[in-house]
Amino acid sequence: MPIESEQERITVAIVGAGIAGLSLAVALNALDHDHKIAIDIYESTPELSEIGAGINIWPRTWCICEKVGLGESLAPLFDHPPNLEPRIIYEIRKADHADGFRVMDISKNGGGLRIHRADFQQCLIDNLPLPRNPNVKINSTCTLNLSHRLIDYTYRPSSAGHEKRPVTLQFADRPSRSCDILVGADGIKSTIRQLFLNRLANGLDYQRFLQPRWAATVAYRALIDKEALRTLSPNHRILDHPGIMYVGRHKHAVAYSISGGKYINLVATTHDRSKEGTIWKGPWSSEVPKEELIEQFRGWDPEFQQLIQCVERPTRWALHDMHPLDTFAEERVLLMGDAAHVMLPFQGAGAGCGIEDAYILANLLTNRLVPSSPTPQQFSKVLDIYNRIRVPAAGAKVKATVTQGELYTLAIPELEGYEEGDDIPKDKLLDVFRAAADNWSWTSSDPEEDRRVAIDLLQGSLGMRSPQIYN
Numbered sequence: 001m002p003i004e005s006e007q008e009r010i011t012v013a014i015v016g017a018g019i020a021g022l023s024l025a026v027a028l029n030a031l032d033h034d035h036k037i038a039i040d041i042y043e044s045t046p047e048l049s050e051i052g053a054g055i056n057i058w059p060r061t062w063c064i065c066e067k068v069g070l071g072e073s074l075a076p077l078f079d080h081p082p083n084l085e086p087r088i089i090y091e092i093r094k095a096d097h098a099d100g101f102r103v104m105d106i107s108k109n110g111g112g113l114r115i116h117r118a119d120f121q122q123c124l125i126d127n128l129p130l131p132r133n134p135n136v137k138i139n140s141t142c143t144l145n146l147s148h149r150l151i152d153y154t155y156r157p158s159s160a161g162h163e164k165r166p167v168t169l170q171f172a173d174r175p176s177r178s179c180d181i182l183v184g185a186d187g188i189k190s191t192i193r194q195l196f197l198n199r200l201a202n203g204l205d206y207q208r209f210l211q212p213r214w215a216a217t218v219a220y221r222a223l224i225d226k227e228a229l230r231t232l233s234p235n236h237r238i239l240d241h242p243g244i245m246y247v248g249r250h251k252h253a254v255a256y257s258i259s260g261g262k263y264i265n266l267v268a269t270t271h272d273r274s275k276e277g278t279i280w281k282g283p284w285s286s287e288v289p290k291e292e293l294i295e296q297f298r299g300w301d302p303e304f305q306q307l308i309q310c311v312e313r314p315t316r317w318a319l320h321d322m323h324p325l326d327t328f329a330e331e332r333v334l335l336m337g338d339a340a341h342v343m344l345p346f347q348g349a350g351a352g353c354g355i356e357d358a359y360i361l362a363n364l365l366t367n368r369l370v371p372s373s374p375t376p377q378q379f380s381k382v383l384d385i386y387n388r389i390r391v392p393a394a395g396a397k398v399k400a401t402v403t404q405g406e407l408y409t410l411a412i413p414e415l416e417g418y419e420e421g422d423d424i425p426k427d428k429l430l431d432v433f434r435a436a437a438d439n440w441s442w443t444s445s446d447p448e449e450d451r452r453v454a455i456d457l458l459q460g461s462l463g464m465r466s467p468q469i470y471n
């Protein structure tokens with residue numbers, strides 16, 4: 001039975017309209033068959049924009065995208081159909097010397113679905129339940145509030161039990177608002193993470209989680225115009241290749257096509273061991289002269305040099321991650337996306353992990369066992385299940401990305417003593433990249449298993465077992 005009164009909806013405030021926050025809004029609306037959710041999105045910037053770069057979506061994440069109704073609009077934007085045929089993700093090429101060579105191909109079922117970030121974000125925006133999207137079925141009410149920078153929140157539990165909107169949100173230069181559940185999807189420098197962790201009973205134990213740590217690594221990102229590359233180097237292999245990873249000691253780069261073959265997305269990283277444990281000084285991302293990128297990879301494989309010659313305006317990103325947190329949620333506040341689990345980009349998994357957070361949370365909140373006016377205890381149980389599913393899953397990814405980065409940059413104990421540009425026996429390289437391929441074994445796994453466990457836990461916690469309560 002649909003719920004008519006706004007007062008009876010569960011008000012979910014999503015702070016941050018990045019991939020994680022927008023995915024949550026889309027997933028809540030798609031699964032809210034009982035019309036019991038009211039979504040308010042608050043975003044600090046005056047408009048929604050994404051950086052000019054590509055993003056890799058794995059088949060596991062694609063599965064979720066389909067379940068929440070994004071399939072039709074997303075599928076045409078990928079460079080190959082989203083099915084589970086085995087495909088090459090990357091050719092691995094030892095490239096830190098003039099005579100680079102192919103080590104092996106890494107293939108996975110379904111390959112990697114590559115897309116321009118702005119296209120992905122637009123697809124999410126177009127699927128929000130807003131009046132400006134007439135083709136979207138509106139189950140949840142939704143508001144999108146730009147120029148709303150959250151600076152603080154307060155949670156006042158009442159002893160009366162069924163309190164409505166006990167969380168008050170404070171914004172810079174805007175009136176305060178209230179909600180039943182506050183979702184911190186405010187990214188790597190999350191304000192809500194800091195407030196939330198400091199307010200935990202054992203908040204002092206979480207001081208090292210307040211700020212991400214610099215991984216002594218920087219990433220240069222750029223979109224290369226394919227036609228410019230074709231003019232300079234008509235037979236360049238990346239023009240017709242699903243993806244190449246150029247590797248060397250402490251450095252590596254990935255290149256793959258996006259936007260129907262218009263651009264090549266390039267991410268090139270360098271790791272400086274002498275800076276480990278230090279703090280990055282300066283802006284975390286900035287445009288840098290192309291010469292800086294070229295200088296970093298001087299002497300590398302000519303094929304790679306030709307590629308970076310076509311870069312126009314690279315941006316340099318100081319890569320940060322965070323110790324895995326042991327809680328993302330308590331009472332009425334929860335964290336998701338990079339706010340909960342900043343990770344290094346070496347598994348191409350950060351955004352996908354935020355989308356998984358969104359999927360699990362949306363399935364829990366929209367389940368019929370959760371009434372439209374849950375008690376504080378019912379909210380606590382839902383958030384506890386979110387923690388039980390998402391904390392270990394995201395923590396494992398954070399750790400896996402560190403291992404993957406060490407493998408890609410040949411920075412493992414077995415290769416100690418080799419310097420950039422040295423010959424390394426091929427059998428040793430094969431061992432490294434077979435391990436990297438194994439580390440990616442999850443990419444086509446089924447996200448429904450986690451959802452089923454979450455719903456089982458909800459049944460055990462809030463109600464009786466009945467097949468009808470599976471959304």
Ligand SMILES: Cc1cc2nc3c(=O)[nH]c(=O)nc-3n(C[C@H](O)[C@H](O)[C@H](O)COP(=O)(O)OP(=O)(O)OC[C@H]3O[C@@H](n4cnc5c(N)ncnc54)[C@H](O)[C@@H]3O)c2cc1C
Nearest residue numbers: 016018019020044056150186187337338345348350351352
């Ligand atoms: C080089 C690189 C390559 C990557 N490649 C991949 C990949 O291939 N695949 C993949 O899955 N992931 C990848 N990632 C990771 C991915 O980009 C992130 O995990 C993802 O974009 C994070 O999304 P988010 O919504 O959590 O945070 P964000 O995108 O940072 O969004 C947070 C939003 O919150 C807003 N905000 C911040 N503070 C406030 C406030 N106080 N009040 C209101 N709003 C606020 C911000 O303006 C922003 O819009 C990569 C990352 C890097 C650095």
